[in-house]
Amino acid sequence: DDTTLAGALERLCATTGARHRLAARLRVTGVPAPLPTAYEVTLLRIAQAGLANTVRHAGATSAEVTLDYRPDGVTVDVADDGAGFDPDRPPAPGPxxxxxxxxxxxxxxxxxxxTLTIASAPGRGTTLSARLPRTAPGERA
Structure with a gap:
């Protein structure tokens, strides 16, 4: 039963949307499959951090979290329609x-x-993408 990660991401989008002026929604693609706990924790933390950065820095009106199950791995993307930034010059940490x-x-x-990738440009929004392979190092398939 793999409702845990998708359920947690769904709740994250709902609470973020309720607390901030941000329409956050979850999209799940691919065929859901059980993931190691370390994956679930890491992907959830990245979605939390991505949405927190969106709220704090982007001035976005909407964000979409995508959980994508693929045969070779799993990806979580956080995309927003905010201000964007130059990924080579990330914003300074807040106080x-x-x-x-x-x-x-x-x-x-x-x-x-x-891998973790960030696609952004000033005025174009930001997409944070975390991709994990199907099997973690040192884990059997």
Missing amino acids: EGEGFGLTSMRARVRALGG
Whole structure:
């Protein structure tokens, strides 16, 4: 039963949308399959951080979280229609510091053999994408 990650992402979108002026929605694509707990935790944290950054920096009106199950892995994307930024010059951390900034997100994804990419440009919104392979390093298929 793999309702846990999709359910958690659904709740995250609902609470983010209720607390902030942001229409956040979840889209699930592909065939859902059970994931290692480490994957679920990491992907949920990345979605949380992505939406938090959207709320804090982007001035977006909508965001879409996509959970995409593929035969070779799983991807979580957080896309917004906000201000965007130059990914080579990320915004300075806020006064409260970045509890879960891009650097630590990238490290967590890399530790599981995955990749984290950011597509953004000023005025064009931002898409944060975390992709994990079907089997984590050191785990049997």
